[in-house]
Amino acid sequence: MQLFKEHELKVTNSLSGKKEVFKPIKEGYVGMYVCGPTVYSNVHLGNCRTFMSFDMIFRYFKHLGYKVRYVRNITDAGHLENDADEGEDKIAKKAKLEQIEPMEVVQRYTVDFHETIKKLNLLPPSIEPTATGHIIEQIEIIKEILDKGFAYVVNGSVYFDVVTFNESNDYGKLSGRKLEDMIANTRELTAQGEKKNPQDFALWKKAEPQHIMRWPSPWGDGFPGWHLECTAMSTKYLGENFDIHGGGMDLKFPHHECEIAQAEARCGQTPVNYWLHANMLTLNGKKMSKSTGNNIYPSEMFSGENDILSKPFSPSVVRFFMMQAHYTSILDLSNDALLASEKGYTKLMEAMGSLDGLNGGNNSDFEVMAWKANCYAAMNDDFNTPILIAHLFEAVKHINLIKEGKEQLIKKDLELLKATMNSFVYDVLGLIDSAANQDDSASLEGVVQLLINLRNQARENKDFATSDTIRDELLALGIQLKDGKDGTTFSIVS
RNA sequence: GGCAUCGUGGCCGAGUGGCUAGGCACAGCUCUGCAAAAGCUUGUACAGCGGUUCGAAUCCGCUCGAUGCCUCCA
Known part of the structure; x- marks a missing residue:
């Protein structure tokens, strides 16, 4: 059933700040990418809300008959702790604290994430790629951006040149920022070290000897920068231009802004038609x-x-x-x-x-x-x-x-x-009838029906003491009786 | 400090130039042996101060407040 042909869907596009009619690139198909969790600690409720929002969106697209490819990544390479000298992978840091392998941390919290969202009845995405599984793709993108002249290499690290990019493109269009204002408002905190400009961001970061998570690259051993994984995985599975990119509001800047910059620098076209942002809890x-x-x-x-x-x-x-x-x-x-x-x-x-x-x-x-x-x-x-x-x-x-x-x-x-x-x-909506899913519901039903019958006999005999005892005791156990025209039914209350 | 979003009746939460949101709570009624459940009825709210308009909660300005981002973060 191709319901989408008879329904005009409007979505709030963060790029314009307005509701726009949704028109997919290819009729009948939707490509959607959502920034997934960083698996270095237990998933928290706010995360769950965001993923649930996009789960509902995924479900509605499917309900309308679209063929949807929904990609939601797992960030298991972590992000930079500091963008200056002490570049340390978040996951590596936690691992040192707990004296276990980084991938052990990743595994533990990935399992926690999956268990939690399963309870909340989120559908699995079509593809759930990991950052560590796409290091090669990320390195290739860095090469391309370097070739185009939008990045520079310093001491084993590669940085995106925001100022140069802004000369031919519009850095800040998603979050409503102007590069000039950002430069003017730069806090004079730590020295910038390697970067030409504080707004520049790392594409590749050199790994210090003690850094556990590291991969070889043309610029030496290191690890990918903050925003690159999403560009790599979204374009790999959805193309250089795809329909929807989602995530939490807090990712709008700088993460999504940098994704746009990376993709535009690399491909010369805007990567995403509709940016959707879920709000905070x-x-x-x-x-x-x-x-x-x-x-x-x-x-x-x-x-x-x-x-x-x-x-x-x-x-x-x-x-x-x-x-x-x-x-x-x-x-x-x-x-x-x-x-x-x-x-x-x-x-x-x-x-x-x-x-x-x-x-x-x-x-x-x-x-x-x-x-x-x-x-x-x-x-x-x-x-x-x-x-x-x-x-x-x-x-x-x-x-x-x-x-x-x-x-x-x-x-x-x-x-x-x-x-x-x-x-x-x-x-x-993806709701589940939790009462109906309980085990032993058949035998429970029989037992309660028995009590309902006993109570009704008591009521016929005007033995209200007995009938009320049955009713009230059952209620205390979480079973509520409901007297209707056609007899008594019950439901489970908590 | 800068940027962004928002501020709705007792609570949560839609709407967004003139027309019922909805849920929960509260009150009355119907039903009932009494209750519960269910149904019916009632609530004239839109942060404050100005302005635009025939008319604003809805547009504009200012003030206050909240949240997010500006540093990893859904």
């Missing part, structure tokens, strides 16, 4: 920071082992919470906000559970076609998941009314409603 209104303690890891949220939140929150609830905010907005995480989201999530999932048991009627009290169009309109407007969710709750209301027999839908409309809800809730 704050915690209790403040930025997350390990040093101040205003920080929480995903595993701590899921387990409840933290001093910030009153209870554990399931990955599904966290995902729903994040989908309730637009990806370009700052989102503030707090206990109250999560509690509210958890209730909303439960309400949505219970309606999803009711949906299957609904039967068609003689006429339709709810215009499903128009509602469906609204859902698509929301997503087509720069992936507006909060608006989509608002529409989903509109459907929840009708689902509950139909369940109670107060409204009805003809079979065809009901089928359309089911299909559309399933698409958006599970495929696009």
Whole structure:
């Protein structure tokens, strides 16, 4: 199904700062690159939000019928700790601290990353390349940039010449900066050493003898510079000009700006048509920071082992919470906000559970076609998941009314409603019904049904003491009974 | 200090020149043995001060505040 032919999708392009109609380079195909994690420590929640935002975008493109190649890298070569004399690889530094091999650190935190995002139901990207696996490609790009005259070699290192580049190109167009202003505002901190200009950045850095991660190159043993890996991997798998490049807002400058410069210097054309930036996640209104303690890891949220939140929150609830905010907005995480989201999530999932048991009627009290169009309109407007969710709750209301027999839908409309809800809730938003996924659900169901029957017998005998005991004890165990027109049902509450 | 984004009702969070966001919480009602769940009803918010306009939360200016970047960072 090539839904994209009937939907005009708009995306916020950071290059223009405006919403633009998305037109892929090749009809029906989307190439998307997203800057992945640096695997030198546990992935944190802010990272997860960014990757989740692009996961949702990936999912929606696929839902529209595009063939998507989604490349998200693993940065396992680390970045420079300092851009001056003490060039030291971040991963190498951590390794020394812990007295283990750099690749052991990489492996450990790559596993942590994968486990965490799997819990959050992120789809694997089409390609997940590593920086260390693309050293040769990076060296080749440096050669090309040197040949074009946009870089220079100093003492075994290679630097990108921003000033020369700016004479023929526009350095700063993504982040709205002017090179002249940046030069004027340069802080007079440490001496610049090898660089001609403080704005220049390393393409290749000479490795000191104690540096563990090192590769041979035409300029001596060393390691690739800050921004090069993304240029190497994005162009290798997506081409010199591709559709979408994404990442967190904090990467806009200098990382993405430098990527543009490298690619333009090398190929003479702009690498990316649409730059998408996901916004930050704050915690209790403040930025997350390990040093101040205003920080929480995903595993701590899921387990409840933290001093910030009153209870554990399931990955599904966290995902729903994040989908309730637009990806370009700052989102503030707090206990109250999560509690509210958890209730909303439960309400949505219970309606999803009711949906299957609904039967068609003689006429339709709810215009499903128009509602469906609204859902698509929301997503087509720069992936507006909060608006989509608002529409989903509109459907929840009708689902509950139909369940109670107060409204009805003809079979065809009901089928359309089911299909559309399933698409958006599970495929696009990537939500999972965590209660339905629990083990032993069949036997649990039998046990609770038994208690429901006993309670109803007690109620018929007006033995309310017994019936209320059953109800209240079950609730204390996290099982809530719901008396409806057609008998009693139950759901798992936390 | 510079650049950027933003500041919405009790909480979270959309919208963005005139028309209902939505969720959670609160209150009333229906249902119920009582509750819960579900449904219905109610909320006239847009940081402050000026300006543009017939009309601004929405555009412009200033002030204050928050967040991000300017140094590895989603």
